Amino acid sequence: MFKNLYQTNSSSNFINFKNHHKNISIVQEPRVELYVPRKCSASNRIIKxxxxxSVQINIVNVDEEGRAIPGDFTTYALSGYVRSRGEADDSLNRLAQRDGLLKNVWSYSR
Known part of the structure; x- marks a missing residue:
C-alpha cells in the first residue's frame, strides 16, 4: 500500500521520504467558533x-393531520434566571401563543 509513497531499501528498514511531500495537499478550512452564545427567548438576556x-426546548412542528414534520421544530431557550424566578411556564406559554402553537392560553391581564 505504501510502496507508491515511500522508497524502501530492501536490505534495511530505511524509508526515504523524498517524494512524500508531493502527495500531501494542504486544505485550509475556515475557523469556526466552538461556543455560540444563545439568548433567552423570554428575557433576551445572553445565556452564559x-x-x-438554562434549558433549550425544541417543539416539533406538525402538519394538518397532526403528524410530526421531521427536522422542522421551533426552539426556545430559557435562562436559569427566568427558571429560578418561576417564570418559565408562563414565558413558554406566551412565546408559544405568539408563534401560533397555542391558542388562548396566555393573557396579559391575568
Whole structure:
C-alpha cells in the first residue's frame, strides 16, 4: 500500500521520504467558533456558558393531520434566571401563543 509513497531499501528498514511531500495537499478550512452564545427567548438576556440551569426546548412542528414534520421544530431557550424566578411556564406559554402553537392560553391581564 505504501510502496507508491515511500522508497524502501530492501536490505534495511530505511524509508526515504523524498517524494512524500508531493502527495500531501494542504486544505485550509475556515475557523469556526466552538461556543455560540444563545439568548433567552423570554428575557433576551445572553445565556452564559456557565449557566447550568438554562434549558433549550425544541417543539416539533406538525402538519394538518397532526403528524410530526421531521427536522422542522421551533426552539426556545430559557435562562436559569427566568427558571429560578418561576417564570418559565408562563414565558413558554406566551412565546408559544405568539408563534401560533397555542391558542388562548396566555393573557396579559391575568
Amino acid at each position: 456558558a456557565k449557566d447550568h440551569a
